[in-house]
Amino acid sequence: MAQGDSGADSGPGPATPLEQLQRSFVDLRFGMFLHFGILTYTGSWGAPNLDISMFNPTQLDPNQWADAAVSAGMKFGVLTTRHHDGFALWNSQVSDFDVGAIAWQGGQGDVVRAYVDAFRAHGLLPGLYYSVWDSTHPVGGTSTNENPPVTADQLAYVKAQLTELLTSYGPIPLLIFDGWGWKMGHRQVPYQEIRALVKSLQPDCLLLDNSHLMSPWESDLAGIEEAQGNAFVPADNTFPAVQMQKINATGGNDWFWAPNLGNVMTVATIVDQHLKRIEPLWTNFLLNCPPNRDGLLPPEIVSRLAEVGAAWAPDTSRPPLPAQPPQIDVAYDPVTAVATSGPSTYAVDGKDDWYYYSVWESAGVLPQSVTADLGQERPDVSVLNYVPRYVAQVGPSTDGAITAYQVYVSSDGAAFTMVASGEWPVNGLMKTASFAPVAARYVRLEATAVNGTNVAATELAVGAGR
Numbered sequence: 001m002a003q004g005d006s007g008a009d010s011g012p013g014p015a016t017p018l019e020q021l022q023r024s025f026v027d028l029r030f031g032m033f034l035h036f037g038i039l040t041y042t043g044s045w046g047a048p049n050l051d052i053s054m055f056n057p058t059q060l061d062p063n064q065w066a067d068a069a070v071s072a073g074m075k076f077g078v079l080t081t082r083h084h085d086g087f088a089l090w091n092s093q094v095s096d097f098d099v100g101a102i103a104w105q106g107g108q109g110d111v112v113r114a115y116v117d118a119f120r121a122h123g124l125l126p127g128l129y130y131s132v133w134d135s136t137h138p139v140g141g142t143s144t145n146e147n148p149p150v151t152a153d154q155l156a157y158v159k160a161q162l163t164e165l166l167t168s169y170g171p172i173p174l175l176i177f178d179g180w181g182w183k184m185g186h187r188q189v190p191y192q193e194i195r196a197l198v199k200s201l202q203p204d205c206l207l208l209d210n211s212h213l214m215s216p217w218e219s220d221l222a223g224i225e226e227a228q229g230n231a232f233v234p235a236d237n238t239f240p241a242v243q244m245q246k247i248n249a250t251g252g253n254d255w256f257w258a259p260n261l262g263n264v265m266t267v268a269t270i271v272d273q274h275l276k277r278i279e280p281l282w283t284n285f286l287l288n289c290p291p292n293r294d295g296l297l298p299p300e301i302v303s304r305l306a307e308v309g310a311a312w313a314p315d316t317s318r319p320p321l322p323a324q325p326p327q328i329d330v331a332y333d334p335v336t337a338v339a340t341s342g343p344s345t346y347a348v349d350g351k352d353d354w355y356y357y358s359v360w361e362s363a364g365v366l367p368q369s370v371t372a373d374l375g376q377e378r379p380d381v382s383v384l385n386y387v388p389r390y391v392a393q394v395g396p397s398t399d400g401a402i403t404a405y406q407v408y409v410s411s412d413g414a415a416f417t418m419v420a421s422g423e424w425p426v427n428g429l430m431k432t433a434s435f436a437p438v439a440a441r442y443v444r445l446e447a448t449a450v451n452g453t454n455v456a457a458t459e460l461a462v463g464a465g466r
Contacts, residue, residue, distance in 0.1 A: 015203035018220060018329065018466050022240035023321045025174070025206060025221070026282045028075040028125070029314050030275060033244060033288035034065060035080050035255040036111065038087040040293055045254055046084040048135040048142045052097060055087070056104050057295025060111065062118035068289070068297050069124055072305035073312055076125040076174065078286060079115045081165060083129075084179050086136035090168075094160040097136050116169045125173045128165055132158060132189050133179025140184040150188050158189065159197055166201040174206050176223070176242075181211030186350030191218050192333040208242060212354040214396060215239060215430030217387050218331065218461050224283070227255075228354040229393055233283045236427060238322045241283040245274070247301060248290075257290035257298070264304050271312045279314070282321045326434035328383045329466030334372035337460075344370050347457040357390040361400060362447070362455040369446035372460055377411050380437040383465040384420075386445060387430045389456035396428025400456025404449035407433045409440035416444060426451045434465060 039045060041054040069077060082088045089111035091100030099109045116126040133140040139154045141147050166172060175198060180189060186209070195218075198205055206220040214234060216222040222241035224231050226249075233243050246255055247270075248262040274285050289301050334348035339360060347360035347370050362368035374381075388401040404423045408416040419435040433445075443462050447455040 015199070018327055019321075019324050021204055021206055022220065022324065026240045026284060026321050029279055029284055030072065030074045031076040031078060031127070031284060031286045032065065032069040032072075032074050033078050033255075033286045034115070034291060035083070035257075035288055036291045036295075037080055037083050037089060037256070038085055039083060039254075039256040040291065043256075043258055044085070046135055046144060048085065048138060050085050050087065050136075052087050053102050055099065055102055057291070057293065060114065060295030062111075062115045063121070064296055064302075065115075065289070065291065066118045066122035066124055068302045068305045069119075070122050072309045073314070074124065076127055077115070077119050078127040078129050078174060078176055079112065080129045080131075081112055082131055082134070082161070084131045084133050084135055086134035086138075088161065090164065092161055092164055094157050095137070112165070112169060120170070126169070127174030127176065128172055129176045129178065130162065130165065131179040132177055133183040134158075139189070140179065144183070147184055147188075150184060155189060155193075159194070162194070162197060163201065166198065166205070172202055172205050174208065177207070177209040181209050181213075181218070181350060182353035184351070186218055187333060187348070190333050191350060192331045195331050211352050213352055213387060213390065213430075213458070214428075215387060216241075217385060217430055217459050218328075218350070220327075229395065231395060233278050233281050234396075234429065235281070236429070237281045237283065239282070239324070239429075240321055241281070242286050243274070243278050243283050244286045244288065246288045247304070255288050255290065257292045261298060261300075264300055267304070267307045267311050270304075270308050275312055276315075280318060325432040326383050326465040328385065328461060328463035330380070330464040331461065332374045332378045332381065332463050334460070334462065335375040337370055337372045339370040340364070340368045342454075347460050348372050350459065352390065352458060354393060356392050357458055359389050360457045361389075366450065366455075367406075367446050367448050368455045369444050370457060370460065371442055371444040372462055373413070374441050374443065374462065377439055377441040378464070379439050380464040381409060381440045381443060381462060382435055382437040383463055384433045384443060384445060385430055385459075385461040386433070386457060387459040388428055390428075390458045398426050398428055399452045400454050401426055401428070401451045402431070402445075402447040402449070402455060402457075403451055404447070405433065406446045406448060407435065408444040408446065409438055410442040410444070411440060413442050416442070423449075437464065
């Protein structure tokens with residue numbers, strides 16, 4: 001993950017080992033989140049069909065953003081290419097709800113291009129953000145109160161826009177998804193297909209979905225949105241992670257600029273309470289710095305970032321990222337699940353939100369098990385991930401956490417073979433079971449010991465390891 005990669009368009013090369021990418025990423029330590037779009041002007045979060053003619057950043061200057069990032073000691077950025085409202089900051093060929101459809105810069109404007117060029121020119125890595133939920137087209141409904149099925153045309157639209165972003169702007173080291181796991185779930189918009197698409201276009205692009213889980217379930221990085229209940233990376237974290245927070249955490253219009261920007265964080269809050277606290281936990285701090293309606297960072301943010309840069313430097317004595325457990329490279333989405341007791345589909349629905357977590361909970365004596373059906377036999381199943389119970393507006397819990405397990409596989413759903421067994425520590429972090437690649441359609445996780453009374457699972461994920 002070298003600094004200042006060329007912006008030239010090119011086909012994908014061989015994939016760098018995932019753990020090597022993660023190791024390089026956490027060494028970046030500090031980045032700038034840039035929430036910018038039609039919400040900068042309208043202040044109507046998630047609403048469909050906003051008046052996009054209002055978008056008019058007459059002094060747009062991503063070089064100013066990059067200068068401020070460099071002054072703070074940041075090494076990467078993430079731009080909201082399209083938020084929940086569906087307004088795209090590039091001229092998408094599959095939408096008229098974008099910068100190409102308005103008078104700004106004669107319909108020739110491209111914020112994404114200006115951003116990636118400016119950040120690369122300053123030696124910064126340009127990451128992108130993309131919301132799967134689009135209330136205008138719509139994908140996932142027009143509001144948080146509805147969740148209709150995603151059609152084939154809507155899925156094709158999402159894939160087309162991702163293809164544009166990942167083939168038109170050179171190497172993209174990080175892609176943050178939002179409005180997916182917590183909105184419609186990773187099955188309604190199939191994680192397996194989206195991950196395969198991204199990796200086929202940019203094999204070295206790390207994926208993170210803002211799922212409100214503190215472990216890297218169906219992601220290459222764990223993501224912690226601090227604004228949701230003051231969430232913080234766990235003190236025993238060993239996963240590569242990103243913690244996200246607003247520089248104006250006490251005011252403003254959610255993550256976008258607004259006239260009531262509020263007070264920006266103090267230097268001590270940014271440096272001592274964030275950077276120095278999470279750096280030893282292999283967690284990058286992604287600090288949101290929203291551009292204003294002119295397309296510029298407000299002066300109070302610019303000056304604060306320079307002060308941060310004068311007060312902080314990376315701790316070069318920090319040990320490298322610990323060796324990671326086997327990780328899923330090729331994801332296989334379960335289509336359904338059965339269990340010895342309890343609502344089994346909750347363990348494989350791929351849907352989780354800070355305000356509601358769907359959790360499979362068993363009833364009865366041990367052993368208890370849940371069996372995921374992958375829909376068809378897969379040739380090389382070798383990794384199972386298990387996320388223990390999460391509690392709404394609280395976070396991870398150890399109640400019902402599996403402490404001893406066995407994993408079985410089957411091709412026909414009748415004859416099962418045990419492929420792994422072991423013990424897991426009692427904590428709320430994601431657990432991994434790995435085994436030699438095997439052809440299987442059904443994968444069963446059986447709990448033989450549990451912390452508490454009933455076995456609980458927020459999510460299971462299955463795939464081929466790397």
